[in-house]
Amino acid sequence: MSLWDNKKLQQVCQARSRPQRVKPLGELLDKFLRQAVIPRQKKLSRLGRAWQELLPPELGEHSCPESLHGSRLRILVDDAASMYELELLLKEGLLEQLRTCCPRMSISQVKLVRGQWYHIDDEGNKISEF
DSSP states (O other): OOSSOHHHHHHHHHHHHSOOOOOOHHHHHHHHIIIIIHHHHHHHHHHHHHHHHHSOHHHHTTEEEEEEETTEEEEEESSHHHHHHHHHHIIIIIHHHHHHHOGGGOOOEEEEEEOOSEEEOTTSOEEEOO
């Protein structure tokens, strides 16, 4: 007996001869947006609002939540002085307050990273990328 008998060959030929239904790109994109992008955006927007509410206004201008991977929150901070002040606030209980405001997110760690989330125009004004 060979590895491929006639019945098996016929099944393979029939499977290959069936026209494959190709889904339209719009359908696939819509599914991706509904399943991946929109829930993430809702989660990060809630988190961003809580972050801005808990901080003093001058620190809120210099920091922005960038991502949440697992239970690790990554915050972009645009200058060293603000990063130092945020580290002090985190030691004083900012993380616990954030957990209270967003209990479903289970944040266990906040990582502060130097970076910018905006462009500066010719007049020196911040233009947000988000």
